[in-house]
């Protein structure tokens with residue numbers, strides 16, 4: 001690894017732990033983004049978190065004093081909606097997720113249903129509105145019906161909060177459905193799959209090899225960049241400590257490591 005010695009055409013920034021922590025902007029972020037924007041380079045914001053729509057994330061960034069529109073954001077929810085339109089057009093989805101994810105799907109024209117007999121695709125996600133009836137519906141839709149698909153928006157086991165707390169994330173919901181049906185997800189869409197970086201670069205009109213992916217987690221952000229072929233930079237403002245980085249195997253390492261986005265400015 002080395003200090004960032006190159007300029008890139010575009011920057012893909014993870015949000016939580018990279019741009020902000022909880023509701024606080026991290027040091028140097030505004031200066032970094034100001035430089036990127038003034039130099040005519042492109043940037044987009046990414047997250048595996050499906051508990052807000054792209055419009056809500058853009059509003060959150062604007063509330064922190066940054067410039068952002070919904071089109072600047074890629075969430076695993078918007079990515080999953082795009083995946084369904086491409087790979088399962090016409091799917092009738094039962095979604096174990098929160099209202100913002102359902103809104104993202106509805107906006108993309110995806111049919112939603114709670115009737116197991118109508119379901120052709122079960123989608124699991126981060127769901128703090130999880131309830132037994134949802135598990136029952138997924139069970140009824142999938143059991144003995146191999147033609148019904150099963151995908152997850154993202155693989156995160158938990159969502160970390162400042163101060164070491166956290167919440168169970170999508171992997172727990174996915175595991176509940178898998179445990180009772182014996183089915184395995186056919187696709188897990190968010191980071192560390194390559195899809196988020198590839199989709200964001202396509203949206204920006206930039207080459208993946210000329211884009212720097214910046215994030216705070218080795219297993220999701222950095223792995224996604226490596227899978228997509230984008231150079232990667234790890235920031236130490238979120239989930240990964242210097243000790244974690246030192247202990248990581250060679251094939252998990254980022255191209256660059258910086259204390260914060262301030263050091264990229």
Ligand SMILES: [Mg+2]
Nearest residue numbers: 014016017216
């Ligand atoms: Mg993060």
